[in-house]
Amino acid sequence: MPLTTPRELFLHELADAMSAEQQILKMLPELQEEARNSEVREALQEHEAETRQQVENIQEVFRQFGETPETTTCLAMQGIAAEHQALHQEEPPPEILEMANLIGAAKTEHYEMAMYAALVQLAKDLGEDDAAQLLQDNLDQEKAMAVRVETLAREMGQQAIGARA
Ligand SMILES: [Fe+2]
Ligand SMILES: [Fe+2]
DSSP: OOOOSHHHHHHHHHHHHHHHHHHHHHHHHHHHHHOOSHHHHHHHHHHHHHHHHHHHHHHHHHHHTTOOOOOOOOHHHHHHHHHHHHHHHTOOOHHHHHHHHHHHHHHHHHHHHHHHHHHHHHHHHTTOHHHHHHHHHHHHHHHHHHHHHHHHHHHHHHHHHHHHO
């Protein structure tokens, strides 16, 4: 697909977001399994349901534009997934793995926030207010999840450090 207009860039970024969300859906079950703390597990389970809705919102935006997503791989999310796998090779104890997974989750949410903030702005600039609203819904969920995982990361960190003191 050519990439010469703001509209084409929007569709390109939207396809990238779709790939990011699909990769996240593949990662979440493993992260849920590794979660030792019930609040962490719950947050990840709730976010899986939200992520499915986010994918539907993206599909709806493609429909509104009368387009289908190009096949693409979000390389940033692939990198975050690779970091998660690399960490396993260091064989961290469970409480350290829990902290590392929450840090990885926070990185993911901030990437998604940047992704959706750009898409919301572009949709508005293109005069596509319905699309902007759907993407704003996704952005709001990512922001809430970022706060949630950062809070949990702080709590898990304090517990782990307290247990060693
Ligand atoms: Fe997401
Ligand atoms: Fe997210």
